[in-house]
Every structure is written in C-alpha cells, then in structure tokens.
Amino acid sequence: xxxxxxxxxxxxGDDPAQLGELHLPAGDPRGVVVVVHGGFWRAQYDLSLGTxxxxxxxxxxxxxxxxxxxxxxxxxxxxxxxxxxxxxxxxLRGTDLDLSTVVAVGHSAGGHLAAxxxxxxxxxxxxxxxxxxxxxxxxxxxxxxxxxxxGVGETAVPDLLGVSAPAAVEAAYxxxxxxxxxxxxxxxxxxxxxxxxxxQSEEYVAAATAAGATxxxxxxxxxxxxxxxxxxxxxxxxxxxxxxLA
Numbered sequence: 001x002x003x004x005x006x007x008x009x010x011x012x013g014d015d016p017a018q019l020g021e022l023h024l025p026a027g028d029p030r031g032v033v034v035v036v037h038g039g040f041w042r043a044q045y046d047l048s049l050g051t052x053x054x055x056x057x058x059x060x061x062x063x064x065x066x067x068x069x070x071x072x073x074x075x076x077x078x079x080x081x082x083x084x085x086x087x088x089x090x091x092l093r094g095t096d097l098d099l100s101t102v103v104a105v106g107h108s109a110g111g112h113l114a115a116x117x118x119x120x121x122x123x124x125x126x127x128x129x130x131x132x133x134x135x136x137x138x139x140x141x142x143x144x145x146x147x148x149x150x151g152v153g154e155t156a157v158p159d160l161l162g163v164s165a166p167a168a169v170e171a172a173y174x175x176x177x178x179x180x181x182x183x184x185x186x187x188x189x190x191x192x193x194x195x196x197x198x199x200q201s202e203e204y205v206a207a208a209t210a211a212g213a214t215x216x217x218x219x220x221x222x223x224x225x226x227x228x229x230x231x232x233x234x235x236x237x238x239x240x241x242x243x244x245l246a
Contacts, residue, residue, distance in 0.1 A: 005058030012091035013084070015075060020067040020088050021047065022095070023058035031101030031246035033057050034089055034117070034132075035066040038108030038139075038228075040156035041081055043073035049228070053105070056230040060239065062246075063097050065089075069113075078161045078173060079125070085113050086126040093130060101246045103134040105238065107228050108196055109156070111140020111187075115175035118183050123172050134245050135185040136238055138227040139196045142187070142204040143176035144169045152196060176204060180213030186241050188218045188227050188234055195224040 008022045035054045039045020047068040054064035069084035070076035076084075092099055106114030118135050120126040141147050145166035147157045158164055161173060171177035185208065187201035201217055208215035218241070220226065220234040227234040 005055060005064075010091060010094075012087050015070060017068050017070045017074065017076075018084055018087070020065055020091070021051070021054065023054045023064040023066065025058045025061045025063065027061065029063035029097060030061045031103065032063045032065060032092060032097055032099065033242065034092075034102065034104040034114070035064055036085065036104060036106030036110035036113045036117075037066075037068075038106070038110040039071070040153040041072050041076060041109045041160045042156070043071040043076065045071070049107070050110070052230045053228060053235070056235070057242075062242070065092060072159045077159070078170070081113070081160065082116065082120070082126075082173065085117055086120055086129055089117055089132075090129045099130060101133050102130060103136065103242060103245055104132050105136045105138065105242075106140060107138040108224065109141060109153075111137035112142060112144070112175060115140060115142055115181070115185060116173065116178075118181050118185065119175070119178035120172075122178070125172075132183055134183050135181070136241055137185060137187045137201065138234075138238065139189050139193055139224050140175075140187065140200065141196055142200050144174040145176065146200070146203075150197070152200070176207065179208050180211035181208065181215075184214040184216075186216050186218055188220060188238050188241075190222040190224060190226045190234065191219050192222060193224045
C-alpha cells in the first residue's frame with residue numbers, strides 16, 4: 001500500500017447532495033474507482049457508507065471518487081438520482097486525473113447504479129459522458145422488475161421509479177434490460193444475504209454471459225454487509241478484481 005491519502009470535496013451541482021469526496025493516493029493514481037453507496041436509494045443513507053472503502057482504495061494507489069446523489073425523500077428518484085450519478089461521474093473531467101481506467105464499485109442500490117452507469121451513455125439523456133471500463137457490483141439490485149415482483153427492499157424500487165408493476169420499469173434504468181454491457185462486470189455477493197438475494201447476481205451473470213458479455217459471479221460467505229467490510233475476505237476478493245484492471 002501507499003502512504004496516507006488526501007481528500008478533496010468537490011461539488012458538481014447546487015443541491016446539497018450533489019457532491020463527492022475524492023480520495024487521492026500519495027503517488028500517481030493507478031486509475032479511478034467511483035464508489036457508489038447503497039441504502040435502497042433512500043435519503044437516510046449517505047456517502048459515509050462508502051468512506052471506508054474509498055480510504056482503503058486510496059491507500060492501495062487508486063483515486064477513489066466517493067459520490068453522493070439525490071435520494072428518495074430528498075429530491076431523488078427517477079430521473080434525478082440517475083442524473084446525479086451521471087453528473088458526478090462526468091465531473092471527473094474537471095480534475096487532472098487520467099481517465100483511461102475508470103471502474104465503478106457499488107453496494108446494493110449503489111451496485112445497481114454502478115451497473116446502470118456502464119450503459120447510460122446509450123441513452124441520449126446521458127450520452128457523451130465519461131465511459132466506465134469495468135464494474136464491481138457488491139450485492140447489487142440488478143433486475144428491477146424482479147425486485148418489484150419479490151419486494152426487494154419492500155417498496156424501494158417503486159419509490160425510486162414511481163411505478164407499481166414490474167412491466168412499468170423503464171428499460172433504460174434497469175441493468176437486466178441493458179444486457180449485454182460493453183465492459184466486464186463482477187458480482188460479489190454474500191450467499192446468506194437476506195436483504196438483496198443472491199439470485200439478483202446469479203441470474204444477471206447467467207443472462208449476461210448468455211448474451212455474450214463478460215460477467216462473473218463471486219459468491220462469498222456472509223450477509224448483505226460483508227462485502228463492504230474493508231477488513232473482510234469479500235473486500236479482499238474485490239481488491240483482487242481491481243488489481244486485474246490496473
């Protein structure tokens with residue numbers, strides 16, 4: 001690992017939630033990791049969930065961009081939450097960072113947003129943005145239609161999208177409906193996760209590989225939160241994935 005990282009707060013809009021914290025390594029970054037926190041897109045959860053991961057990544061030589069975004073209950077939902085994630089990633093162009101390697105790592109709802117961000121430039125609403133080169137979904141909600149049917153997060157997906165039926169989920173917001181991705185995606189998921197069932201990752205990877213995409217399931221022992229413990233084995237597996245990318 002490198003020395004102690006530095007941190008810069010960057011605002012990418014006027015709303016109090018439109019900001020991020022850029023954690024920088026002591027030397028030249030090996031690449032950029034966009035850290036997207038979870039919490040079922042709800043306002044009571046914030047970027048502090050991603051801070052331990054961002055700090056660890058910076059110590060390992062990465063520039064870690066830990067982003068905040070408008071969430072449900074505080075101006076978020078569709079399209080605002082998605083607009084913010086896109087704008088936060090595109091704000092990297094205002095830095096002096098080398099953007100040849102930009103990987104998104106997201107937990108739970110953040111895993112959904114990280115996977116979404118890898119396809120969002122296909123839509124004219126977010127075209128021309130910074131392109132991701134890889135995604136690590138940590139217990140991500142990757143099939144929104146199934147999440148509505150099965151009540152994943154209770155009303156979390158309907159509250160995000162303003163829909164009540166699976167068929168009403170707009171394809172542009174749903175990673176499962178955006179297959180195949182043009183970049184590799186890894187799903188790191190706890191086998192005992194009872195908040196976001198591992199079938200969200202299993203079935204995404206099966207559909208992705210069948211469609212010709214590069215996707216891999218990394219099943220680990222533990223619950224929904226084991227994947228964001230920087231001292232745990234699941235995080236070690238995630239770091240090893242990142243090591244293959246830069």
